[in-house]
Amino acid sequence: MKILVNNKKAFHDYEILQTYEAGVSLKGSEVKSLRLGRGNLKDSFVRIIKGEIFLLGAHISFLQNTNSYFRPDEKAPRKLLMHRKEIDKIFGYVTKDGLTLIVLSLYLNKKNIIKAKVALCKGKNLHDKREALKKKDADRQTRAAISNFGKGKII
Structure with missing residues (x-):
């Protein structure tokens, strides 16, 4: 497991209660730039919108050597891929207990697929x-x- 981008501020601001693994829907040039370490999760967060999970506020830079015609938005919302039962369970925690969903890191798994480590957490005073x-x-x-x-x- 190779960590590509880490959210260092998350451990300072939140108390981590539970972690989940989710796939990330990315474009080809975004994958290349993440492999080069050109991503930032500092102000990112996760929202559940219409039964789907989205990563909002994450910054993935575009590469200079990619085609200028295809230039994806650097702060675009990116869909996270999880099972429906997990999403429903997390949605229950977020709505009832007032917990927060954040992404701790983006990493490559054993099959070289980019995954996100999503955490259910509670804000610190x-x-x-x-x-x-x-x-x-x-x-x-x-x-x-x-x-x-x-x-x-x-x-």
């Missing part, structure tokens, strides 16, 4: 974000202290 950063920093310091202790260094 400001104090939760601060606590997460403090915990992350403390873990980093303890790992550094443990590794330096084994080498005979004292911090």
Whole structure:
């Protein structure tokens, strides 16, 4: 599994509850540009519209060497492919519990097909974000202290 595009801000802003795998409907030049790492999921989100799932706000750049006549919209909505039962189950979570759907990453699976890792998540408050950063920093310091202790260094 090779990760092409990652949504780093998602882990900071949301608490991830459950993840799903979905296929992505793309044009040929978009696949080429994703393989070159020219995508951005920073402000992207997922919506269920008329029983279908769409990725909105994702930016996939076009390539300069592709045909200028065929230039897809970089921020166009892209359809995500999932089973109907999964979509209905997710729709229930989103409507009842007020949860959010976001895309964590776009990656190549074993068969070289681009897939999206869709997450059902809950938004964090400001104090939760601060606590997460403090915990992350403390873990980093303890790992550094443990590794330096084994080498005979004292911090």
